[in-house]
Amino acid sequence: MTADRVVLAREREQGELRRLVGAGDLRRVRRGGYVVGLGDGPGDGRVAGDVAAALAHVAVVHRQLRAPHVISHGSAALLWRLPVWRVPAVTHVRQASSMSGTRSADVGRHVGLPTSWVEVDGIPVTTLEQTVVDCLLTMPALDGLVVADGALRQGLRLDEVRERLAALTQRNGRARAGLVLSLADAGAESAWETWLRYLALHAGLPRPTTQWAVRTHAGVYRADLGWPEHRVLAEFDGQVKYTDGAFGAAYSGRRALVEEKRREDAIAEALGVRPVRFMASDARRPEAAVRRLVSRFPSAVTTHLHPDRHLALHPAPAR
CATH class of the missing domain: 3.40.960 (Endonuclease; Chain A)
Known part of the structure; x- marks a missing residue:
């Protein structure tokens, strides 16, 4: 799902939006945000549909946000086409501040823009290494291992992930993240x-x-x-x-x-x-x-x- 397939309500007349939705040309993703077709997600059956819906949500949130932001955590894993054990229920973003007064239940906000990021499908996203770090620190062990295994198959730089974990000032979750990372194996194909x-x-x-x-x-x-x-x-x-x-x-x-x-x-x-x-x-x-x-x-x-x-x-x- 690319950002150019997103249509925002603020950019169109309501009558036109209703007509396009009624004709099946647009699909409503969240308040004020629509996409031209969901596209396909990796995997099969229900999982593929859930991933496609989550990626559409990521694209819409990106287009709606006016402040600088970078997609992160499990949402970044989806953009990187990494396997996930659970499809994220919200879109995770990193921003310079918590943006008080603009909270939405379907957006998980994390304070602090990364010093480096990349663009995937026209959307700013944390690097592969930072994505793995975020997932290891916040996800249950199995979920983090699924992401790490997939990232290894995409050329994850293990040394950089270890360095990022070692540089963390927070101790909560760091030891377990290091353990899970040590168990990662590129041989897992799903x-x-x-x-x-x-x-x-x-x-x-x-x-x-x-x-x-x-x-x-x-x-x-x-x-x-x-x-x-x-x-x-x-x-x-x-x-x-x-x-x-x-x-x-x-x-x-x-x-x-x-x-x-x-x-x-x-x-x-x-x-x-x-x-x-x-x-x-x-x-x-x-x-x-x-x-x-x-x-x-x-x-x-x-x-x-x-x-x-x-x-x-x-x-x-x-x-």
Whole structure:
């Protein structure tokens, strides 16, 4: 969603706005702000729709604000096309002051303009590194890890993030932010793969190998997570890939299911074990999902496990 697709009520006559909305050419996003079509967000289904709506809200808020500002926190993550565990309910902005008297429930204001920022889709936004810092400091651990994993895949400069965290005068949240940053891994290819790794980290299991390459008679296959020394594999099974047309009109969900069965059989033959699989529904009961994962490990590993209290478990939001 680019800023040039925003139409403000102060720029048009009310009669024209009503006509355009009625014809479906404009969509109202918030009071006084409209967009020409929502566009598409990353992901699939409901999540993609929620992201598209949030990006439209960001674009409208940007156009409506007259004072200098920079989009930040989770809203900046969306502009950077980073994965998010929860789509932000408000648009986050940094401004020179709190702008008392201009508060809106759908805008989260943070005092202090950054010394540097970039432009994405015609909108001022915090740098990738500052975006990650803000998210790590203000989001729950899992949410921050999802953002950090995605940022690593986009070339995040880890040293700069560490320096920014170390330079903070505030102590609240800094230690946990540093911990979560140390756990980030570019091998997670989706928010759900991050969630699965987070379960293992919460449980106190050894840090897994992401995208573990398994050599089989049918070729090399990659597992989402693996512990080669224990011959344990774990995978997130996104059901959308088994849906016809999910990735284009010619896409066959049945063919994908057959290929997945062939892949799993080849891995099982090579290693003597099958991956333990998780689906989105498992996130409603994360403690049970952790128990399933831990049960695959030998007692020498599980006897002395201690859950990490800094990595709390919460049921997943509706997705």
